[in-house]
Amino acid sequence: MEEKKFDLNSFIGFILIFGILVYMLYRNQPTPEELAEQEKQKQEQVEQEKQDTSANSQVANYRDSTNVVSDSLKLEQLKGQLGSFAYSASLPSANDKQTVVETDLLKLTFSNKGGYLSEVMLKKYHNYDSIPIYIIKDGNAEFNLTFGTTDNRTLNTANLYFQPEITNNGDNTIVTMRLKASEQQYLEYRYELQPDNYMMGFSIRSQGLSNVINGSQEIDLNWGISTYRHARSISYENRYTELVYEYEDGKDDYLGQSEVTETTESDITYVAYKQHFFTSVLLSETPFKTGYLKSENLVKDEEIDTVFTKRFKAKLPLELQAGELNKQMDWYYGPSDYKILNSYDRNLDEILPLGWGIFGWINRYIFIPVFGFLSSFLPYGIAIIVLTILVRIIMSPVTYKSYLSQAKMKVIKPEIAEINEKYKDNAMKKQQETMALYGKAGVNPMAGCLPALMQLPVFYALFQFFPSAFDLRQKSFLWADDLSSYDTIAKLPFHIPFYGDHVSLFPLLASLAIFFYMRMTTGQQVASQPTQEGMPDMGKMMKVMIYISPVMMLFFFNNYASGLSLYYFVSNLITIGIMLVIKNYIIDEDKIHNKIQENKKKPKKQNKFQRKMQEMMEQAEQQKKNQKRK
Known part of the structure; x- marks a missing residue:
C-alpha cells in the first residue's frame, strides 16, 4: 500500500479560503445605524400585531352582542333570496x-x-x-x-x-x-x-x-x-x-x-x-x-x-x-x-x-274486552285458547242444529231418491212431492246452511281481531316467539311463491285440523244430500275440497300471525270434539227416523208462504197440462 505524505500545497489553500470567509463576514456586518433601524421595524411589527388582535376581538364581541352577521354583502344576498325572512x-x-x-x-x-x-x-x-x-x-x-x-x-x-x-x-x-x-x-x-x-x-x-x-x-x-x-x-x-x-x-x-x-x-x-x-x-x-x-x-x-x-x-x-x-x-x-x-x-x-258493520261491533264490544280481561291474568297464548273455547261453547248450539239437520236429511234421503225416480220425467211434480215430504217430516233443507251462515260474522270478526291485537306483539307461546308474527320451525334454502322461505308449525297444525274436520262434515253432508239429475255431483266436489282447503290454509297463513293460526287450530280441534260428542252421545238416528214417521202421520198445517208456494206450483202444473192439450 502506498504511504500517504504531508501535502504543503493543500494546507496553504485551506488557510487562504478561511481567511477570505472571515474578511467577507467582517465587511458585511451591519452598522450601528442599520441595527437601530432593524430594531425599530421589529417594534412596529409587534404593535401592528397587537392592533390586529384587538380589532378581531372587537368584531367578535360585536357579533356576540348583536347576534347578526356583520357582512353587509352577505345580508344583501340573503335578502335577495329570502326577502323578509333573510333575518x-x-x-x-x-x-x-x-x-x-x-x-x-x-x-x-x-x-x-x-x-x-x-x-x-x-x-x-x-x-x-x-x-x-x-x-x-x-x-x-x-x-x-x-x-x-x-x-x-x-x-x-x-x-x-x-x-x-x-x-x-x-x-x-x-x-x-x-x-x-x-x-x-x-x-x-x-x-x-x-x-x-x-x-x-x-x-x-x-x-x-x-x-x-x-x-x-x-x-x-x-x-x-x-x-x-x-x-x-x-x-x-x-x-x-x-x-x-x-x-x-x-x-x-x-x-x-x-x-x-x-x-x-x-x-x-x-x-x-x-x-x-x-x-x-x-x-x-x-x-x-x-x-x-x-x-x-x-x-x-x-x-x-x-x-x-x-x-x-x-x-x-x-x-x-x-x-x-x-x-x-x-x-x-x-x-x-x-x-x-x-x-x-x-x-x-x-x-x-276491525271490520265494518256487525263485524266491527263484535270486535269492539265482545272480543276486545273479553280478550283484554283474559290476558290480564293469563299468558297470551293461554288467553287465546280460553277465548277459543268460550267461542266454540257459545256456538255449540248452532253446531248442534246444523248436525241435526244433516242427520234428518240423511234419514229421508231414500224417500227422496224414490220421488226422484218416480217423477224423473216431471220436474214440477218431483219438486211438489219433495216439498211435501219435507213438510210432513218436519225437515227444513236450509237448516243445515243457516247455522253456518250465523257463524260467519264471528269467524270474520276474529279474522280481523287478531291482526289488530297490539297486545300480541312480541308475546311468546311454546315455539312461537311472537304471536303477532309467523312462527318458524325451519328455514328453507329457497323461496316458494305465496308460501315463503320458512315452515310455520301452527298453520301446519291448523291445516291438519281443517282436513279432519272437513272429512267428518263432508261425509255427513254427502250422505244427507239427495242426488239430482242434471246437477253436478256435489259429493265429488266436496271430496276435492277436503284436500284443497287445507292446502290453501297452509299457504295463506304461513306468513300470518301465529296467534291467528293458533286460534284456528284449537277451534277446529274443539269443533271436532263437539261433533263427535253430538254424533255418539246426543243424536240417535233411529229416534230421528221414528220421529219423522210420526210427523208424517200428523196433519201438517201450512203457513201462508207454504200455501202460496203450493198454489204457484199447482198453477204452473196446470198451465203445463193445458199447453200439452193444445
Missing part, C-alpha cells in the same frame, strides 16, 4: 343543530332547519331485531309549508332556519320553533308535550306577517313519510300498512293496497299513516276544507330485504285569518293500540281494521 338566516340558529326533548314515552328531535321533527323514537318498543322503534329517522319524513310572499317569492319552510326555545307549562314541555322576519315578526310552530301521552298539541301561527304572506295564493301544508319496516314478515306488515283519514263530519276511509292510490277529499279532520302496529296521525280541531292524499307501495319484491313499506303524502291547504295563520292541531306518534286510540274519543279507533 332568520342571519341569526346564530341558522345551522343544522337539533334540539332533543324526552318524555316518559317519546324521544323527540327537532331540527332548526325546517322546524320539524327529524327523529321520533318510541322508548318502550323495539322491532324484531331488538332495534328501538323509530317512526321518523334519517330523513324518511318531511313537513313543509309552501306559501307566496308579497314581494313575489315562493318559500318552503323546509329550507329555512327556525329559532328553538324550550319552556315549561306545569308538567308539560313546550317547544317553540320560530321562523323570524324580525324579532316581532315570525312564523311559529308550537309543540306541547305531556309526560305520559303519545298525543302532543301542535299549532301553526304567525305574528306580524299580514304584509309578508300573500293571502291571494294558496298556503299548503305538505306532510309525507316513508314508513319503516318493523316486523319480520314484510308482506304481512305491508298488508296492514295504509293511509286512513276522516272526513265530512265523521266518515272514515282508507286508500287501500294498490301500487299507487290517490284521492282528494273535503272537510278532512285527521290523516293517519298506519304502519300496522304503529301510527302517525295529524289531527285538526277545525277541518281542512280540502286535502290531496297519496299512497305508494314501495315493496316491489317481497324476497328482497326492503327498508320501507309504503310512501304516504298529504297536501292540506291552510287559511289566513285577518291576514295571519292560526291553525290548532295535534300530533299522535304511538302504537296502534285500540285501548290507547279509543281513549282520546276522537274516532281514532277507526284506524284499526
